[in-house]
Amino acid sequence: MKKLVFIILLLLVNFAQADTHDTSNTVEEDIREARTLVTATEKVSISSEIAARVEKINFLMGDAFNKGDILISFDCKLYNAQLEVIKADHKSAQVQLKNDKELLDMRSIGELQYQLSESALKKAEAELTIAKLNVERCNIVAPYKGRVMDVYTNVFTSIEQRQPLMDIVGDGLLEAAVVVPSKWLSWLKKGHSVKIIIDETGDELDAKIISLGAAVDAASQTIELKAQFNEKYESLIPGMSGIVKF
Secondary structure, eight states: OHHHHHHHHHHHHHHHHHHHHHHTTOOGGGOOEEEEEEEOSSEEEEEOSSOEEEEEEOOOTTOEEOTTOEEEEEEOHHHHHHHHHHHHHHHHHHHHHHHHHHHHHTTSSOHHHHHHHHHHHHHHHHHHHHHHHHHHTTEEEOSSSEEEEEEOOOTTOEEOTTOEEEEEEESSOOEEEEEEEGGGGGTOOTTOEEEEEETTTOOEEEEEEEEEOSSOBTTTTEEEEEEEESSOOTTOOTTOEEEEEO
């Protein structure tokens, strides 16, 4: 929805620029600028995979983290206890199968009893895998180096499965979403260098076009582009807006 609103705003701005340009009797192709919105290359909304109580939040809004850092930890005494119980059941299933194999070799039990023991062990192994996964989910680990955009929970809060907890962005090069007239495709190509003037700071930053939209919007005769900034600028953060000069 945010992306749709942004594209509509860009279209309105670009059409307004086109109207002004027509009244001044200049050539439309001479106006080569458009509005843009700064976006993150990597952005993830993290949700809980288990129901538990938040034990620790290691990074808050704006904090930087490295790949592999634990972002949020849960109180998982219950899941650890369940894991120990299932480990014991798994061990029992292994012993039972070994014993039934010996009995089968001595023809003291039938083949059916041995097959039931095999099935019981497979079930115990599956339950053990699930229990281990639940324990692993007690810590939310950073998938890459980046920063925290927002946190939606607090320590000691009991959360449900799939509940949103945190938004994070990667530490890679930021991008800019741009909507331009489709007729620009006659000269605008991937790799084209641009200047982006950021509204919030006034900085003029270097970037280049990295992708062109897969289709032209037939109603507005526009196409969406992606530009990537040439380096990591300290003053630049996702959500900023500006003007792209081609």
